[in-house]
Amino acid sequence: MKNRKIKLILILSTILLCLFTSLNIITSYVKIKKTVEESIANQSLEAANSIASSIDTDAYQQFLKNPQKNDYYWEVRNYLNDARIKLGALFVYTLKVDNPEVSSAMIMGLPNEMKKGFDIGEVCTVPAKQVKKAYNGETYVTEVIHDSIHGSYLSVGAPIKDDTGKIIGYLGIDISADMLNGIKGKVIEDNLFILIFNGVFILIVIASFFFLQRWYQKEVAKEVGATEDTYQAEIKTLITSVSSLRHDFTNHIQVLHGLLQLEKTEQAKQYLSSLSKEVQAIKSLKLNIDHPGLSILLQTKKLTAQNHNIDMDFTISQDEFNNIKTTDLIKILSNLIDNAIDAAIELPEGQRKIMICCNADEAQYEFKITNTGPNIVDPNQIFKQGFSTKKNESGRLRGQGLFIVKEIVHKYNGHISIDSSNHLETTAIVNIPIK
Numbered sequence: 001m002k003n004r005k006i007k008l009i010l011i012l013s014t015i016l017l018c019l020f021t022s023l024n025i026i027t028s029y030v031k032i033k034k035t036v037e038e039s040i041a042n043q044s045l046e047a048a049n050s051i052a053s054s055i056d057t058d059a060y061q062q063f064l065k066n067p068q069k070n071d072y073y074w075e076v077r078n079y080l081n082d083a084r085i086k087l088g089a090l091f092v093y094t095l096k097v098d099n100p101e102v103s104s105a106m107i108m109g110l111p112n113e114m115k116k117g118f119d120i121g122e123v124c125t126v127p128a129k130q131v132k133k134a135y136n137g138e139t140y141v142t143e144v145i146h147d148s149i150h151g152s153y154l155s156v157g158a159p160i161k162d163d164t165g166k167i168i169g170y171l172g173i174d175i176s177a178d179m180l181n182g183i184k185g186k187v188i189e190d191n192l193f194i195l196i197f198n199g200v201f202i203l204i205v206i207a208s209f210f211f212l213q214r215w216y217q218k219e220v221a222k223e224v225g226a227t228e229d230t231y232q233a234e235i236k237t238l239i240t241s242v243s244s245l246r247h248d249f250t251n252h253i254q255v256l257h258g259l260l261q262l263e264k265t266e267q268a269k270q271y272l273s274s275l276s277k278e279v280q281a282i283k284s285l286k287l288n289i290d291h292p293g294l295s296i297l298l299q300t301k302k303l304t305a306q307n308h309n310i311d312m313d314f315t316i317s318q319d320e321f322n323n324i325k326t327t328d329l330i331k332i333l334s335n336l337i338d339n340a341i342d343a344a345i346e347l348p349e350g351q352r353k354i355m356i357c358c359n360a361d362e363a364q365y366e367f368k369i370t371n372t373g374p375n376i377v378d379p380n381q382i383f384k385q386g387f388s389t390k391k392n393e394s395g396r397l398r399g400q401g402l403f404i405v406k407e408i409v410h411k412y413n414g415h416i417s418i419d420s421s422n423h424l425e426t427t428a429i430v431n432i433p434i435k
Contacts, residue, residue: 013210041141041156044089044173048158049139051083051092052171057162060094060169063107067120073107080109087173090153094160095170096121100135101128106169126155126172134159134170144177152177289316293326294333298356301337310344310352319360323434328408333358335401336369336428343373343426351424360434364414367430376420383416405430 056075063072076094084092092109103126108118125147130140134157142155153174160169259268289295298314305312321329337356344352357368376382383406409416414432 037144037154040175041154044087044154044175045139045141045156045158047083047087048156048171048173051080051173052158052160055079055094055160055171057160057168060107060160061162064168067106069120073120074112076107077109078112080107081111082109084109089173090150090176091172091174093118093172093174095124095126095134095157095172097131097134097170100132103131103134103170105172124172125150126157130155130157137167150174290318290320291326291329293330294321294358297330297333301334301341301356305341305344305354308341308345308352309349310341310354312354312356315355315357315359317358317360319358319365321358321360321365324365324412324432328411332405332408332430333367333369335405336367336430339401339428340369340371340373340426344371346373347424362434364434365430365432367432368427370425370427372424373426375422375424376418376426382418 056079059072059075063070063076067073080092080094083089094106096104096106098104103124104121105118105124106120110118125145126134126140127142127145130142133140137159139159140155140157144152144154146152153176155172155174157170157172159167160171162168256268256271259265259271289298294316298316302312302314333356337354340354344354351372353372355368355370357366357370359366359368382402406416409430409432412432414430416428416430418426418428420426
């Protein structure tokens with residue numbers, strides 16, 4: 001089931017990746033085409049304004065009085081044809097706009113040898129929307145018009161004005177769609193690298209997102225796993241200690257039962273008195289500490305110390321130690337205390353002592369663990385991964401504890417030091433800045 005979900009997520013991710021990349025490329029392509037059309041239209045509109053302002057308005061007005069193929073007609077036609085050739089346009093012509101819906105072509109700029117077609121007053125294909133703008137005295141630009149006779153083209157128009165500023169007609173220019181497509185193709189070819197770059201960039205962004213997501217999930221899983229390992233180790237220690245106590249008290253009850261059966265009452269009382277001291281010692285395990293995780297850890301270590309006849313004392317500040325993650329705090333103290341217990345056990349019972357101090361002020365946290373035990377010859381070596389002063393038992397990996405502690409302390413820009421200069425006494429100090 002899990003594999004199917006992962007496969008489904010991968011398929012959906014791939015589809016989304018392709019979709020976003022395709023959309024990006026298509027959007028860029030459409031935008032380039034639109035930009036080319038607008039650019040050509042604007043250039044053509046400027047040309048239309050220029051031609052309209054340069055046309056011989058007197059000759060054109062004379063033609064309008066008698067719209068026939070007379071000398072005025074040919075003079076204007078030759079001028080328009082010359083402009084058509086220079087622009088490379090499909091058609092350059094004049095328009096009559098006397099209503100807001102339909103316009104009429106008056107003089108078409110064509111070579112003189114073309115005697116047929118394009119009659120004077122022929123209805124023009126300029127759409128009604130643009131005709132209305134011309135009727136109101138504005139310039140216009142059409143979308144690409146698809147004509148069954150002349151093909152596809154884009155039209156622009158500018159007013160022709162006489163000397164008094166009165167509009168006497170319109171100058172129209174048609175740009176062939178083939179010319180537009182040729183320019184578009186050249187522009188797209190020139191921008192092909194940008195299109196590819198955009199597509200690759202989208203791929204990289206989305207791939208990076210999935211990579212970071214997977215990395216984050218792995219880090220979270222690693223952190224959860226490390227937390228579980230830490231707490232499971234402490235729980236196992238606690239269960240072992242409780243089992244040891246239960247076993248000891250079973251033995252004590254059996255001894256008491258035997259003494260009472262033998263009617264040795266005084267000896268039974270003395271035995272109970274000694275047991276009472278042990279019970280009081282167990283009651284002393286309850287610590288008044290604000291930090292729940294720290295309280296449980298120290299109680300567990302105190303119980304372990306009692307099972308090994310180690311005198312363990314605490315000095316704990318009334319602070320919640322919130323500026324360090326609970327899992328990291330547990331890892332630091334758990335490893336340091338375990339090392340202290342291992343060292344103290346090597347001494348006779350009366351010399352086994354451990355002192356734990358957890359202090360906090362405005363600037364830093366200080367954790368100090370002092371234990372009796374054999375001195376460390378080279379304190380700097382013990383921070384190396386795999387280094388241990390204890391013998392390897394049953395192939396168990398050793399020398400990881402202080403290395404882990406050092407890595408965590410450095411993560412918080414802190415400092416750890418080991419002082420083993422006093423005879424049969426070692427102190428580990430960890431300082432972690434709060435800010």
